[in-house]
Amino acid sequence: MKLTSLPKNGLSLDYYYYDDGGMDDSENSLPSDFVSLIDVWYKGHALYSKVIWGIPSSDSANGWFYNYPFRIDLSQHSAENNENNNGDVFLSTVSGVSPVPSMEQERKDGKLWRELNDGVKLSWIVVNKKMKRAVNLTSWHPLSGQRHWPTDADFVLRFGSVLPAKEVLPCQVAECILLMKFRVTGMGGEEAGEPSTLALTELSMQIQDMGGVHLNGRCSLLLLKEALSCHRSRNYDEVLESCNLYLKAQSELKEEKIRSECRFDTLCVFSGIAIFAAICTMWYRKF
Known part of the structure; x- marks a missing residue:
């Protein structure tokens, strides 16, 4: 087994290609073998x-x-199966959140953002019909997120889990990233007691390696298959600890990469100075 990158115009693309070295395709899982069971809760x-x-x-x-990069986007899937969407995809609507007087006020106190982080839970169970096994790939609670992005009315929550990749990736681990985006569709009124209204506009899954590289479909299927047989836990603290350790290792890897690039840049600068000095010396001696 080996990992290579697919070349395109002399450059490496940002996803991996898995070469199975002649492995029988019947031993690999097919996309049709998987079933996804997705549930989203808000305050129970x-x-x-x-x-x-x-x-x-x-x-x-x-x-x-x-x-090509693996991604499951439920907003696109819903649009393809909804004849009356009129170009707008709203997976569901959240009601009952606190009124938001204005986005400027929300930027200051972050009340709505805290409610989403505390109240939203996600379950994404993947079942392999052939193996007759299932695994929940989400962290239940958001691990991180970004508010007011890409617009002021959007709030992105990030769930995920760490997947083993001993036989697939050099780093031996990968991250399953689940993104959920809400958009404020009604501000509500605090004086009238009207709650704000949010629409769930995006829910997607993708898998990345420790360097932030998107994995392709072949690699991702192998990781999903391996996740069905690995150690799993219902202890949220244990799941959170594993995710934090992964993020710490990922941060250290990025810092080491930056230091290596800085050392290389410094070496190039000194090499250039040395070459320039040598040329000047030769020119001076010649004349």
Whole structure:
């Protein structure tokens, strides 16, 4: 088994290609073997539920799914299966949140942002029908997020888990990233006691290695298959600790990469100075 990168115009793309070295395809999991069971809660109330058979857009005849970045986007999946969406995809609506007088006020106190972080929970269970096993790939509670991005009315929550990748990636671990985006559709009124209204506009899954590289479909299927047989825990503190350790190692890797690049830049500068000095010396001696 080996990992290589797919070249394009002499450059490496930002996803991995998995070369199975002649492995029998019957031993690998197919996209049709997987079933996703997704549930979203807000303050204990069911907000959104979805069952996806197989992996969307993986049945292309040219096999692009296996060689391009892996991503499951439920907003696109819902749009394809909703004839009356009129170009707008709203997976569900959250009601009952505190009124937001204005986005300027929300930027100052962050009350709505705290409510989303404390109240939203996500469960994304992946089932392999062939193996007859299941695993929940989410951290239940948000691990991080970003408010007022990409617009003032958008709030992004990031869930995830650490996946083993001993036989797939050099770093031997990867991160399953689950992104959920809410958009404020109604500000509400504090004086009238009207709650604000939010729409769940995005829910997606993707897998990255420790360097932040998006994995392709072939690699991702192997990781999902391996996750079904690895150690799992229902202890949120243990899950949170593993994610924090992963982020710490990822940060150290980035810092080491930056230091290496700085050392290389310094070496190039001194080499350039030395070459310039040598040329000047030769020119001076010649004349």
